[in-house]
Amino acid sequence: MTSTLDIKIEKTPKSRVTEYDINNVPFGKCFSDHMFVAEYSNGAWNKAYIAPYQDVPMSYAMSALHYGQAIFEGMKAYKNDKGEVSMFRPVENLKRMNKSAIRMAMPEVPQDLFMKGLNELLKLDSAWVPSSDTGSLYIRPFLIATDEAIGVKISDTYKFVIITCPAGKYYSEPIKVLVETNYFRAVHGGVGFVKAAGNYGRSLYPTKLAQQKGYQQVIWTDSETKLYFEESGTMNVMFFIGDTLLTPGLSDTILDGITRDSVLTLARDWGMKVEERKVSIKEVLEAQQNGTLKEVFGCGTAATIAQIIGIGHNGKDYMLPPVEERKFSTKVDETLRAIRKGRAEDRHHWMLKVG
Numbered sequence: 001m002t003s004t005l006d007i008k009i010e011k012t013p014k015s016r017v018t019e020y021d022i023n024n025v026p027f028g029k030c031f032s033d034h035m036f037v038a039e040y041s042n043g044a045w046n047k048a049y050i051a052p053y054q055d056v057p058m059s060y061a062m063s064a065l066h067y068g069q070a071i072f073e074g075m076k077a078y079k080n081d082k083g084e085v086s087m088f089r090p091v092e093n094l095k096r097m098n099k100s101a102i103r104m105a106m107p108e109v110p111q112d113l114f115m116k117g118l119n120e121l122l123k124l125d126s127a128w129v130p131s132s133d134t135g136s137l138y139i140r141p142f143l144i145a146t147d148e149a150i151g152v153k154i155s156d157t158y159k160f161v162i163i164t165c166p167a168g169k170y171y172s173e174p175i176k177v178l179v180e181t182n183y184f185r186a187v188h189g190g191v192g193f194v195k196a197a198g199n200y201g202r203s204l205y206p207t208k209l210a211q212q213k214g215y216q217q218v219i220w221t222d223s224e225t226k227l228y229f230e231e232s233g234t235m236n237v238m239f240f241i242g243d244t245l246l247t248p249g250l251s252d253t254i255l256d257g258i259t260r261d262s263v264l265t266l267a268r269d270w271g272m273k274v275e276e277r278k279v280s281i282k283e284v285l286e287a288q289q290n291g292t293l294k295e296v297f298g299c300g301t302a303a304t305i306a307q308i309i310g311i312g313h314n315g316k317d318y319m320l321p322p323v324e325e326r327k328f329s330t331k332v333d334e335t336l337r338a339i340r341k342g343r344a345e346d347r348h349h350w351m352l353k354v355g
């Protein structure tokens with residue numbers, strides 16, 4: 001699908017970038033100078049523009065607010081040692097966004113509109129891309145239903161917006177996770193395989209309960225048997241047991257993470273044994289007991305690789321090997337960083353230069 005829309009650009013009269021230490025800002029709270037907006041009505045995308053980042057008037061009756069016809073993506077851009085900006089696998093985010101759009105009965109975003117909008121936005125706001133080793137520009141494309149209507153129906157109008165913010169580490173420390181068997185992130189036939197806004201709203205209460213017990217995140221299990229791991233918080237989850245990297249196989253309850261795919265690709269490049277299949281709580285806890293569980297980590301765009309150092313289950317804490325001993329995830333983390341910073345060969349063509 002293509003679109004021939006021209007993007008009108010209104011530049012900010014004065015950049016705010018010097019007001020922040022962009023190499024040291026909290027995640028998701030400081031937004032760069034511009035935003036990209038495309039508007040959909042009468043069955044077509046018919047307006048696209050970049051404007052200074054700002055609040056906008058919206059109706060309280062807007063359907064996204066009431067019934068959650070809203071989807072989003074999360075991706076990142078990096079600055080290499082020469083100061084050039086590149087995005088990590090942006091087309092994969094577009095593909096997933098459109099998978100989400102179909103499931104939520106929303107219009108797909110044409111590839112050239114998405115890519116042109118991104119490119120122009122990042123060209124304008126390149127000064128906001130951190131140059132530090134662990135820094136990046138977090139990019140948040142989202143699509144919302146904007147009909148002013150309280151009836152439960154598919155909206156006729158939408159806005160597709162991209163905003164960005166400089167980002168450092170999402171988790172400053174390794175995390176402890178609680179196995180959650182009372183509340184579920186996703187169910188078969190539901191929307192767990194897409195990035196629908198409601199998936200995140202429903203996760204907040206169980207996460208709060210886990211945090212009150214001293215864990216940073218939950219590790220979701222399947223709603224049918226409660227015997228298998230699914231994801232951890234907003235990340236896919238991986239286990240290194242014996243000589244095998246294990247991760248739950250994709251299904252309609254698991255988000256098809258781009259970081260997940262990148263980690264699996266690197267592991268296969270390195271000749272490792274990789275299994276994508278159901279991973280049971282029992283086998284992981286047994287491996288912890290018999291000493292074959294070497295690494296557990298979450299992976300996602302915001303967090304990259306988040307080391308999991310403890311798993312709580314049925315009132316007991318299972319402590320995991322120290323991060324310093326985790327050769328695989330450390331190598332993956334370093335390799336991904338090197339590719340993103342232009343210091344290692346990008347053999348899978350993951351980086352797309354802005355310009």
Ligand code: PLP
Pocket residue numbers: 074231233234235236255256257258259260299300301302
């Ligand atoms: N799982 C969930 C529920 C997520 O929200 C995310 C974040 O996007 C991921 C997994 C990881 O996906 P990705 O690596 O594409 O960011």
Ligand code: COI
Pocket residue numbers: 073074075200234300301302303
């Ligand atoms: C991401 O990793 O991009 C996410 O979507 C996680 C979270 C910030 C919602």
